[in-house]
Amino acid sequence: MAAAKAPEGAVYDTFPKLLLRNASIYGDRPAMREKDLGIWQTWTWKEVLEIVRRYALGLKKLGLKPGDKVAIIGDNRPRLYWTFAAVQSLGAIPVPSYQDAVAEEMVYVLKHADAAFAIVEDQEQVDKVLSVSDQLPKLKKVIYDDDRGLQEYDHKNLHGFEQVIELGQKEMDKDPKALERLDAGIAKGKGTDVGVFLYTSGTTGQPKGVVLSNDNILLSAINGNAFDNLDETEEVLAYLPMAWVGDHVFSYGQSYTAGFCVSCPESRDTINDDRREIGPTYFFAPPRVFEILLTQITVNMEDAGALKRKMYSYFMDVAKRSGEKILNGESVSFMERLKYQLGEFFVYGPLKNQMGMSRLKVGYTAGEAIGPEIFSFYRSLGLNLKQLYGQTEAGIYVTIQPDGEIRSDTVGPPAPDVEIKIDKNGEVLYRSPGVFLEYYKNKAATRSTKTKDGWVHSGDAGFFDDEGHLRVIDRAKDVGKLKDGTLIPPKYIENKLKFFPNIQEAVAFGDGREYCTAFINIDLTSVSNWAERNSVIYGSYQELAGHPDVYSMIEEHVREVNRQLAGEGDLAGAQIRRFLILHKELDPDDGEITRTAKVRRGFVGERYKPLVDALYNKKKYKQHISTEVTFEDGRAGKLAADVEIRDVPLEEIPEHHMQEAAE
Amino acid sequence: MNVAAKDIAKGQNILEIDGISLSFGGVKAIRDVSFDVKKGEIRAIIGPNGAGKTSMLNVINGFYHPQEGTINYKGAKRHDMRPYVAATQGIARTFQNVALFAGMSTLDNIMSGRMLKMKVSLPWHFIRFGPAEREELEHRERVEHIIDFLEIQAIRRTPVGRLPYGLQKRVELGRALAMEPELLLLDEPMAGMNLEEKEDMSRYILDVNDQFGTTIALIEHDMGVVMDLSDRVLVLDYGEKIADGTPDEIKNNQNVIDAYLGVAH
Known part of the structure; x- marks a missing residue:
């Protein structure tokens, strides 16, 4: 070769x-x-x-x-x-x-x-x-x-x-x-x-x-x-x-x-x-790093003086309107360009300097879906942030976004020298010079993943959109079905939830059940800052997570996700009906998320089985749970809490979709 | 230092306290206490509240002058002295309540620990160039080693007043280490810390002892920490010595148990 x-x-x-x-x-x-x-x-x-x-x-x-x-x-x-x-x-x-x-x-x-x-x-x-x-x-x-x-x-x-x-x-x-x-x-x-x-x-x-x-x-x-x-x-x-x-x-x-x-x-x-x-x-950086950076900026700006806050919000509006267009080389009026230049001098430049991105030529994010708002925030500052989709088995690159074809909801067309096809069941298959030789000492897994002519089963479900960009929705085997046959991609739903700065992690359930439910982990940085500004008093993570005001705020987020899902055709049936806020952060030391911060849904479902059962018992609005936790030094302890469960009303399917369905 | 060398070094006394009594007016804080600290060991001083532990550290460090008794430090009988003289002789300490310069950065606070080692005169420091700059660079390198040792690189430039308590304690230890002490006195190094901070601090204390061969005398209330860390333990109660020995001996000593749990009368 x-x-x-x-x-x-x-x-x-x-x-x-x-x-x-x-x-x-x-x-x-x-x-x-x-x-x-x-x-x-x-x-x-x-x-x-x-x-x-x-x-x-x-x-x-x-x-x-x-x-x-x-x-x-x-x-x-x-x-x-x-x-x-x-x-x-x-x-x-x-x-x-x-x-x-x-x-x-x-x-x-x-x-x-x-x-x-x-x-x-x-x-x-x-x-x-x-x-x-x-x-x-x-x-x-x-x-x-x-x-x-x-x-x-x-x-x-x-x-x-x-x-x-x-x-x-x-x-x-x-x-x-x-x-x-x-x-x-x-x-x-x-x-x-x-x-x-x-x-x-x-x-x-x-x-x-x-x-x-x-x-x-x-x-x-x-x-x-x-x-x-x-x-x-x-x-x-x-x-x-x-x-x-x-x-x-x-x-x-x-x-x-x-x-x-x-x-x-x-x-x-x-x-x-x-x-x-x-x-x-x-x-x-994985999306999480960009999220954390953005959260820090937002929190710091909220604490800044009135003049700075005003400048920031004015120029961020300019960036929102025109930043991405300028980066993509689209036409923008002279006045807007002038304002953007001023913004660069007063706000974007110093901000990029703070983040250590003044000299950034190109930045990538991958591993998880990135929130559209987060993605466009960075791009509107003039940072060429792009997405790629990759796997260890592919020597990383499967798809990658070329300059000028950047969208937050797709991962781009196939990378150079990579061929991609979509299987009957929606699974993404790829072939490239980066494709691995084998799994060490695991012939069975090698055979089931890599075909004789070099195609690799990615294990991810996805599809190509009209522009030839790949959209990955979930792990192929994780896409589940409700009792009435509605398809639910849990990760897709979780990601929609996680795009809210107040939500750090979410776990969606529903396969083989009557309706969709979710566990929520609040984001401590963002929620504690909110608590400070709203004089909400709390003594611990657990107390903050269980606070009624926090619940109401999260409920608003869940409703917003339901509204989005209602507008997405088949996914309207996957709306979240009940949710709860977990009393502890999901932690890789407890095996709840992987070292690369991916939720292990099955394991979480087992570990918090009483909570999952309570979500599907419509009479229950409170459930006691006690879990073993591992501290950083490896010692184990117990953590107990009463977790509240909330109902969420279903959102109506918007009219144009009703018509589509009728046609 | 390997294990054998350390054991030999332990034979020598770095500090001998003989028949010390200290009183403030009518209050007898310490009554006729004698003990020794061997070179290279970790020596704990424990006791209930008001037992005279901090007073004892203050005596060692030259802040209090005992009315009776003698102190032998590094083989020579010590006279009443000011704390800074003790410092020049290689005794450094940290305090029960953090005593740092809150408005200064971590780096500057630790640099202040190098004060006694600065030889170049003040006028040179005003000019900054020449000898003063050379000296500063040399001290800065030492300080950077300490920052690396205590893993506080991330807070190098942060004013210590903004740091959480556990980190402030660590900076204070850093400042004491900057003096390159032979005898390090720690007054409740883990007070008010959570479990993780305590474990970190224990690690650093052991590492200081191991790597620099520094002799350490510490006061601490957390019995788990004391028993794990120290080579020998001295127990005071109402200013009197009630026990002295290895952690195991202390654990089983009836006087100690009585002092802590109380006795039925």
């Missing part, structure tokens, strides 16, 4: 080869940054190559063999990114794993992948791995980045990153041929070789190990670079989990193919400050 071609005609079809290329053509350009001790430290491509070489030789000395699997666990750190290239230089396979998983979750991936080495960030991760090491007979060595608190550990099979580099340096000093052998090994690597295992987040059942070749990632990355004209001058901030395909393609694949610099934040809490300092030109 063809890959990145250099002028001389050499083929760069693996990451170590690309690293050699980058060190020679972009040698003194920055490759990686990290904020340490309050200062941004930079490594050039040349320096990265030197480190990766020593690192690889050190790992080899410690016994890493071609084909071995290496688990990588931690926040986004330069050394962990270098681990990818060092491990791949030896023909071994990196397996990034979610860093905030508890030990029991982590052991599954490490065991299933047959990890021989685990390269981890710090003491926290070392402790987790060591606590389950008796279940991991194949694990030989653990290597850590940050040595804090680890001095007194038994260092027989535990090594610090610096020691490994030293070991590599010694190998180089001892045997001048060592480097040549390493380079010869790199030259032997092929694009079709297995490049990486990426585990799915496990929305449904146990995570599956998606085996991706070097080509899968590289071709996707090259296509992505070409699509948005990304080159070596881009700046990105790596802050999403390294185990997620998005980060692997954006912060590793695209960086190595285009040669741009990746910056790692100082800590997880400083991401917003770090983004402001770096000013990324290319940015990726």
Whole structure:
């Protein structure tokens, strides 16, 4: 398969080869940054190559063999990114794993992948791995980045990153041929070789190990670079989990193919400050991040002085009217353009600067549907925010929105080199050079997902609209039916609810029942701010969630969703009849949502069965519930509450739809 | 420092308190208390309210001058002194009620802990360039290490008055650490904290002891914390020493149980 071609005609079809290329053509350009001790430290491509070489030789000395699997666990750190290239230089396979998983979750991936080495960030991760090491007979060595608190550990099979580099340096000093052998090994690597295992987040059942070749990632990355004209001058901030395909393609694949610099934040809490300092030109975030940013802005504006509030609301109106049109290159009157320019100077510019998006060339959001208002808010500021639809199995890209064809309710036409077809039952199927090789050690799942001629069942239900844009409505198997046969896409309904800033999370039920119902999680930032302004007094999340005024506000939102659904033909039957506000936030530590913040509807339904039953018992308006919760330190406790249930009246179907139905 | 080295170091006394009595007019706050603190250990001082714990810390730190008894610090008999002299000798402390500069940032508050280490004279600092700048950079680097150690990067520039209580306590610990103390006195480091904050703080105390080899004497009311953290525990009641020993010995000591639970008369 063809890959990145250099002028001389050499083929760069693996990451170590690309690293050699980058060190020679972009040698003194920055490759990686990290904020340490309050200062941004930079490594050039040349320096990265030197480190990766020593690192690889050190790992080899410690016994890493071609084909071995290496688990990588931690926040986004330069050394962990270098681990990818060092491990791949030896023909071994990196397996990034979610860093905030508890030990029991982590052991599954490490065991299933047959990890021989685990390269981890710090003491926290070392402790987790060591606590389950008796279940991991194949694990030989653990290597850590940050040595804090680890001095007194038994260092027989535990090594610090610096020691490994030293070991590599010694190998180089001892045997001048060592480097040549390493380079010869790199030259032997092929694009079709297995490049990486990426585990799915496990929305449904146990995570599956998606085996991706070097080509899968590289071709996707090259296509992505070409699509948005990304080159070596881009700046990105790596802050999403390294185990997620998005980060692997954006912060590793695209960086190595285009040669741009990746910056790692100082800590997880400083991401917003770090983004402001770096000013990324290319940015990726799940809708949640954009929602949180917008909520913060709105809350801050409400606390601002009268003049500022006035300016903000005036210019935001201008942006709402004309911002998106200007961005899309449509015609806008001269006066409007002038006002927009003034707005840019007084409001949009400073706002973008606050968000660290002043230099943004293109931004993407994916993973979940984004609220239309949120989407157009950012676009109206002149930020080129787009959507894409992707999967781990596709090496991310399935569809992507090209400039000028951007809509909030579709995910765009097929990405370059991707073919898409819709199955009889509405499932989306795709085929592309990014399509994965197999699920590791799971032939049955591979067979049922990937057909012989390379089509992948996405598991998502969707359809193409008139303009050839894909619309994804829900997981194909989640689309349920009410007793009377009405189709209900729960996620579609949940997303409509979640578009209200006051609602953080929603879970819709109805499959096999008489009507549709929903659990609601309030958004603490936004609702508490509302409470403050309206003198609503509360002592805890639970109390705020159960407050009658909060209930009334949420009921208004639910009615609005019903009004929307009533206007959507067949979905009119899927209106929410009863709802309740949950007494606790859905939490990945309790297994209620996945690490990528997707609701596990089935599990939630089981866990809160008394509440679901009460929703379908029309006489009940209060239900007691007691649940086990896991605290952040892993201890368990009990949380009990009486949860109120509210009825919501049905909205009438608007007239033009009645007529359509009659015709 | 490895385990063996630490054990050896524990043999030496960094501080010996011998027959200390302290009274305020007619009130006897401390009566004839003797104990020692070994180098590299975590030493807890516990006791019911009004037992004289904070007074004891104030004596060690030179704020109160006992009427009787002697104090040996680092092998030398200590005379009555002002707290800043104690500070120059390597004794740092945090307070029961947070005593930070509320309007200053976290960074500046911790920088203030470096005050005693600043050698360049004030006029140079007015000019700022030259020696003063070099010195500031050097101190700033130390402070950044502490910020990294306590994981408070995100609040580096935030005025401490705006921080939640748990974080303020952590900044206060940072300021004490900036003095690079040999003996660190912590007065109720976990008071008013929730479980998670307590666990974080315990972690930091253990890490300070481990990584810098700092000797720590702390007052604390949370018995779980005391028993888990400390190497030895001193128990005071009405200004008198009623027990002294390892956490296990203290747990089973009848005097201690009586002092805390009361006795039937």
